[in-house]
Amino acid sequence: MIPDLSVEIGSLKLKNPVMLASGTVGYGNEISEFMDLSKIGAIVTKSVSLKPRKGNPPQRIVETPAGMLNAIGLANVGLEEFIKTKIPFLKEVNSTLICNIAAGSIEEYVECTRILDKEEIIKAFEINVSCPNVKEGGLIFGNDVKAVGRITELVRGVTNKTIIIKLSPNVANIADFAEAARKEGADAVSAINTLVGTSFDIYTRKPKIKNITGGLSGPAIKPVALAKVLEISRRVDIPIIGIGGIMNWKDAIEFMICGASAFQLGTVNFVNPAAGVEIIEGLINYCNKMSITNITDLIATYKI
Amino acid sequence: MIPDLSVEIGSLKLKNPVMLASGTVGYGNEISEFMDLSKIGAIVTKSVSLKPRKGNPPQRIVETPAGMLNAIGLANVGLEEFIKTKIPFLKEVNSTLICNIAAGSIEEYVECTRILDKEEIIKAFEINVSCPNVKEGGLIFGNDVKAVGRITELVRGVTNKTIIIKLSPNVANIADFAEAARKEGADAVSAINTLVGTSFDIYTRKPKIKNITGGLSGPAIKPVALAKVLEISRRVDIPIIGIGGIMNWKDAIEFMICGASAFQLGTVNFVNPAAGVEIIEGLINYCNKMSITNITDLIATYKI
Amino acid sequence: MDIYKIIVVSNTALQENVFLLKCLSSEIASKILPGQFCNIKVSESDFPLLRRPFSICDVEGDYISFMYEVHGEGTKLLSHKKEGDLIDLIGPLGKGFNYKSEYETAIFISGGIGVAPFPYLTRSLDGSIPYKIFLGGRTENQIHTYGLHNYEISTDDGSMGYKGNVVQLFEKHIPLLDKSKIKVFGCGPNPMLRALKELCLLHEINCEVSVECAMACGFGICQGCPIEKAEESDKYYLVCKDGPVFNIKDVVI
């Protein structure tokens, strides 16, 4: 029997809870060679900003124990080019499209959302208030509850589509941020973005990443991500999209048990670009084994 | 040639920067079977509290990718028993002794320090304001800049020995906490304690650790720990003791380059209880190779 | 206890998922006691991070062996070790079985891979003490008789020996035994040990068990392995240091 894997995030309906995380699948082209994107619940685009961004100079990435640091610096083609050259391909793919927006000012968030709201193919916005790798990339907002509330409020004013606020883990109480987003009308939050980290060459004494610090992702951060999801789930009544170190279906289930209504795959796409569809397989088998007919029955069923 | 490995933390002189972290070497007995503790710069005791603590019920630990979660819950024999039965052994070991203190109230911190100040063998206090695993174990203080300042101030009032404030990484700006400690008279800060994390069994839906969340330690957190040390080093003029995921001498050097005057070995002791002396070896070889005659010449020499 | 780098002599499959790892180490062989364990580094890298604890299975001259079941990543890596490889291990650890105390007949009861410490333990008994072994498993291929004599078998599915669990099998034998003169040594999963405890308390049978729990260090420095004391509920034993063998009356399983 095929269990019902569909989930809802606000008014957004997904055929399954598997989403591909922002910045880890580009605009879908390359990864589509490894799997049928139409099977995936949703694709989140690389953060788009109003103007194109060159991104940070190399070296941008470095491997760490069970993780990696990145400081891509929100390299992206900019709003105009995104609409012109990236959306056509994304239209062909029969997958729900979520557009991730990064900005250097509150006005830019609003402006981006306002413009992109017209693109019918875009079903939801994920507002990145938490990129640790550019000064104006959101982390300054991400650490400020009031700013997160304000951004949510203003973005809410220009779109009726689903709004997801992507939260930073680099704060003491992430639930406060989720609560601020909820209060100002966000439909969901996603957690977590990367943790701030660094790594140095002991011979040159230079940072291995040109940007000095980068964002830590991968299995190393999974326990932290799960704790953040659980914290939000226990305190705030808002759908959560779990992110952080998911490598396989077991990790994904763990996030759902901890409170996630859906989850995103990030770093794993680099290592196993077919992970998305493999995880759907895994969810089905697990549900069958556990006699779960609707995967929504799993959400936040932690026994504590 | 043997380089000079000695370092100073406030008025505290250490023969080398290698310290064994609180909670990861008990009170020295067992680990002394694996190495000559007199070679180590300093030993930090398991957190001592005024009264004995039973600690958390099992399961207390679980392995995670390149790390582990623990929720020991500050299990310790209590102040009185510590003085009576643990100090005698620690006296025999010719190693600098630092006593780590945990408490459920500001008064308890002060009271513990006042009593232990009389023990001549104790050369410094490490004040644990950052244990994530017991409600009254400090994390509530660790997340509150004012409380950290106040604890420092009051503890400073009852001892002339070196005071090290052990900081929580579970905050947005750790440098603010280092600054508060510095202002109120701390001689140094140590960073980092563990990150809050969790892990669930996907079949029982129960947390793998009875306490629900635990503290994440080990190589997984090294990039985060380094970034926190660097943050403090760039903003606050206070000696830093680096902690987090050090497995070998290379990791240790990385911390010193990022700003640490000394460093502590935690989780590695469980896997390689001789790591302490092996790392001293490694430091000597590195210094020789790099023509460093005083290891203090390495501290905070990041080129950024 | 100390850290040793010892050489693998063989690492052979006893069943599809169960291996016998034999190594050369005169130091450990000369010191280790039945019921003690070693904490083994299963890879040369930092992954997996923690060592894995395994009971001593047998000692023959300078050779020591471990019997293990492939469970997760760590034991899988261990199963890849081959003759000539070096293994990094800490031991001997913990306190073993008090098999020399006063009793006339020894009874050994194991569930699944819990049989691992029995070859060495039974071999260490003074030959004059009679003993009987009860081996339990869910199914036939969970029964491992390596190095054992005088055993009876139970399987949950009845595929081999008595159909039922091993504690039930033992219970059937109790009437044939002089309860005050036997000592039971048990090793296996917690549910089995709980059933065994209940039975032994009921019949006032002296019983020691080896318990398992998650461990970080294995030698007493992390406090990660508490087990509640039966008498003083405000205190814990450490499984790695005070155990893994406990008198069944002393602990809450």
Add this chain to the structure above:
Amino acid sequence: MDIYKIIVVSNTALQENVFLLKCLSSEIASKILPGQFCNIKVSESDFPLLRRPFSICDVEGDYISFMYEVHGEGTKLLSHKKEGDLIDLIGPLGKGFNYKSEYETAIFISGGIGVAPFPYLTRSLDGSIPYKIFLGGRTENQIHTYGLHNYEISTDDGSMGYKGNVVQLFEKHIPLLDKSKIKVFGCGPNPMLRALKELCLLHEINCEVSVECAMACGFGICQGCPIEKAEESDKYYLVCKDGPVFNIKDVVI
């Protein structure tokens, strides 16, 4: 490009630290071009996390091979693979050398393990095109001649061939060549490529190089591998997708 699980045919040491990994894969063999690479998963577990990129070294029928130097943990694990093991790899990746464009003599210049792509590349040249290979290394055991002909050697320490670096060795040969009719193919560490670029720009020699840089994905989704464009300094190429082979004029090395 796709994910393949292919079988290891052999994995033999060419030097103490340099191995040749030969695998069976008709799919990759039939598609991959000289200068392209594969991204190899060096272990079955999640450690190390990322794949490791290696240039295609040779293709013979259905067999493909990689020549690699043991550098860190990942390549060490790779060196443990043996006949019959399965390897998980993604490929073919990137853009290869334009070795079919107009020129009369091909020159190949490598530093250290940079020689890896040359066996397949030289073999792929139309037999009628004359070529010469310059192999450089710090010392004798950094010189790998596997699958090569027509080479000259330089070592920094003079332990083999010309004493000096390989770009200097090539420079000595320039007067003997018709600069406008040669094409140079280079691969090696960045300092060598920088020296080569300077020399080729000076002499107006057409030159393509394969560059290395840290990669997370290897196929264009992470944006982790930028290299600055020589013309438009506000833009980057991606090494994994737009390269790893670039005309030396197009990039800032």
